[in-house]
Amino acid sequence: MEFSEKNCDTTDSNEPILYENTDANSVNVALIESKKMEEIDKDEEHYEPLRLDSKPRHKGTLCNLQEDALKRLKSVIYIVSALIFVLYIAVIVLIISVVMTNSRAIASAFSVDKPLNHSSFNGTSKVIFAHMIYQHGIDFNSSTGTFTCSIPGTYHFSVTLVKKRASSGVFYCGLYKNVSYIITIGDPTDDDTNLRGAATSQSTLIHLDKGDTVYLGSCNEQPSSYMEPFSSFTGFLLYSDN
Structure with a gap:
């Protein structure tokens, strides 16, 4: 902040009086405010994409995990169903074989x-x-x-x-x-x-x-x-x- 000296014709004191240079002060304040706004804009440019991009990326990852889990579950269900079906057929064949063997044995x-x-x-x-x-x-x-x-x-x-x-x-x-x-x-x-x-x-x-x-x-x-x-x-x- 700049000040200027000005002599005042007063009878009480001969000391100089400092007056604020309002024009220079206004310019300096404007520059400071402008720099602050630029810094804020830079910060917003840096953080805003991160904030906006983070949500879709998180949602996409969650959806992918859910889809993978569902696919694994379906695969397990198919495998278990196939094993149960094969076991059922094996039991039926075994029963028929035993019955036929017994029928041949006792006939x-x-x-x-x-x-x-x-x-x-x-x-x-x-x-x-x-x-x-x-x-x-x-x-x-x-x-x-x-x-x-x-x-x-x-x-x-x-x-x-x-x-x-x-x-x-x-x-x-x-x-x-x-x-x-x-x-x-x-x-x-x-x-x-x-x-x-x-x-x-x-x-x-x-x-x-x-x-x-x-x-x-x-x-x-x-x-x-x-x-x-x-x-x-x-x-x-x-x-x-x-």
Whole structure:
């Protein structure tokens, strides 16, 4: 701040009086204010972009993180779903495999027809059938007419005998377990003059242990002489002991 000296004509004092130079002071104040405004403008130019840019950058980063997390979550869900599906299929296949294996293991069945003759094996007469309709397993021996149990359990056996139309007299056979008589299958008519033929059928349930035998035998006549070819003998396992 500048000052000027000015003599005043007063009678009280001869000391100079300092007066403020208002013009110079105004210029200096204006310069100072101008510099301050420039500094403020520079500061605003420096900080304002940072402040404005910081918000979008923060939002973008957050969105990217959320998208990445969502993608990872979807990937995990897909992988887990695929594993569950594969496990489900594996369990189904395993169950089917076990059921099929068990069914093959416990299945035993046969059906024969066309009685051929009446032969004796080991002192026991048995009916031999000429035609094997069906057999699951190897328990029935068609050459001896004997079923030999390989799977302990309960079995169903049925016999159907059809009398020839031209034959006369009563016919019958017996169903045996080992050497024990079980049931008789015989001509339902007692009229020897009946030449029109007759059929009879019997069935029974038998529990067998491994090695037990079942057969049709002790017929009163040769089967081929008075039985029609469609006479049959059938047996199968209902359920095993295991």
